[in-house]
Amino acid sequence: MREVSIIGIGQTSVDEHWNKSLRELAGEAIFAALFDAGINSIDGIFVGNMMSAMLSKQDSLGIFINDWLGMPGLEAIKIEAACGSGAAALRAGIMAVSSGEMDYVVVAGVEKMTESLPIETTEALATAADADYEAAQGLSFVALNALIMRRYLHEYGWNHTHFAPFSINAHANALKNPYARLHEAISESDYNRARMIADPINLLDASPTGDGAAALVLSPLSSSTANHKKRVKIIGSASSTDSIAVHSREKLLWLSAAENSAKKAYSQAGITPEMIDLFEVHDAFSIMSALSLEACGFAQPGQAPRLALDGEIFPDGSLPITTLGGLKARGHPVGATGIYQIVEVVQQLRGEAGPAQILTANIGMAQNIGGSGATIITHILSNDRLP
């Protein structure tokens, strides 16, 4: 099995892109990634997307985007795993390269969410939950997360305000990211006073939707390329799953798929959690940051808010998270999010994160979640500066 590296990255800003279609957004990110990699010929393309059929009446996104790129003939498919579609597409791309089927592969994530009515977007997002046993009962996606957060507060004795650092950190970091959706610092009192969405989740616990695309170029680690020095290695890649319906889980407050995929990725990478220099968590809601940190071994069960309150998750802390804004402030164009996370880790590992740069960034982790913890995919990357 061949090792795989990332040799190019590209992204659009996350925004309301009224003047750009789904294919234009994807093309912009992919051309940027190809330019960054210094190549103009690839063997295949894997597209992560969740909602284009429902919101843009366009499916078959693999060929749709491939066609737009002007690269007929390539193998091109779409991968879907709800909000984990981006990282799931990366998994497929990695397997295509590691198997030897392909050498140079583009993996892209794209989503266009802001042209639809909010009710349409909410309905499309709800297809990630169990249609028969959750969505049909009126449980929206935010409502499911609210049930989980309510239980967490009850079980571990925290107050809502103790989650403020997650959102404050994300918003502060996004100020340094030109591609982020929200450029607005928030204070603890802003957080406490924000409009309630689904008790106890308020507006500043929730990530914003958005239009956006991000892309990667993969190659075998052994390939010599023009951009050799910018190469980042994929040293861990693992996916795990849990029940789709939240009520079926053995432990409501434990992301077993996060634990399993992280453990597998640590083992592949030959590292312990302490060696991770930064962690792009899937903070679709602040409760998810806490659960993810705990399941991945960075905090004891029920203790992630302590890590946040102690400032360890900030850029100068022991485990910086959401270093370029996270889902909360960079924005969450769902099928693209998993690729944005990887692009951002690569920016950090290359030392190209600008004012958001984490100084000791040699090993970075990203975790992408589909559903309320149903599909969880963990990637660990490293640069060539490691001994």
Added chain:
Amino acid sequence: MREVSIIGIGQTSVDEHWNKSLRELAGEAIFAALFDAGINSIDGIFVGNMMSAMLSKQDSLGIFINDWLGMPGLEAIKIEAACGSGAAALRAGIMAVSSGEMDYVVVAGVEKMTESLPIETTEALATAADADYEAAQGLSFVALNALIMRRYLHEYGWNHTHFAPFSINAHANALKNPYARLHEAISESDYNRARMIADPINLLDASPTGDGAAALVLSPLSSSTANHKKRVKIIGSASSTDSIAVHSREKLLWLSAAENSAKKAYSQAGITPEMIDLFEVHDAFSIMSALSLEACGFAQPGQAPRLALDGEIFPDGSLPITTLGGLKARGHPVGATGIYQIVEVVQQLRGEAGPAQILTANIGMAQNIGGSGATIITHILSNDRLP
């Protein structure tokens, strides 16, 4: 890169399954495939599906089905490439095994189309076309194929009635397949008198929708398994693409993606087209059978109707096609179709096709098409009876 074999198959009938949900259908096919393979533990699951988000309000089908199987923790994703979703999922499954990432993999295709209003199904099918330049102009999927067939009749001088053998053969073969949607022999005069759908495509040129699921179990060829003797080898697997919009193609009547993927698959298998004993074509419309036969080298351009009129496509001809009914009569539950085709080739190569058995079945080919020729995936399988 490890070679891959198919060690288990399963399928439901294609029908109006009012009493079975999407997960029950998929589960039925997958459990049958696992039972057939004689194993109860797998490493991952790849699901081909096109329309569940639009028609059943359920996305995230990988974990959705994995959950239903009672196999939490497995990597599980959905692959979509319109009507080519089934074979695209198989491609992903093959890469997972050939890369060494996984040993035992389930690849399933499932689609539930008959609970929706016809207009909803038509709209969902149209997402395989170009939303901006085709669907938005009112071009339904059958209308696109009608334009192609009209041009074919004009260009090559055939009459509509010359396509009758494709449908007659499919319907006759489906009589011998208990899983087929239609069990009704048709005559040339039935074909000629059928209700017009989109001129020149009439009802007996078009495949019926349906609910159904089919599944495969893959393993490395080198694995020793209980069902060793039933093992079928995947000796060719290739995917190619063309423009999504039909008007962008250089040649309207030439499926370049079929030619490219077939040539690549022949080369991988080390065979010539003459060595193929049976061919499961993607006869969503009878015109597609003709174009596919020509692009794959079985007939000169414009001459596929001659092959059919000469009886060569019938079970006792030189190249039997749609041996268990094809899309036309087995039925076309779109995301499942590519897997049904593979299941049927395996039945033939194992000698388990019952009254539909092709006597000299040692090498079989299946071709699955997404869109009007946009994504075309070719698989070639062989049994162990080859010298």
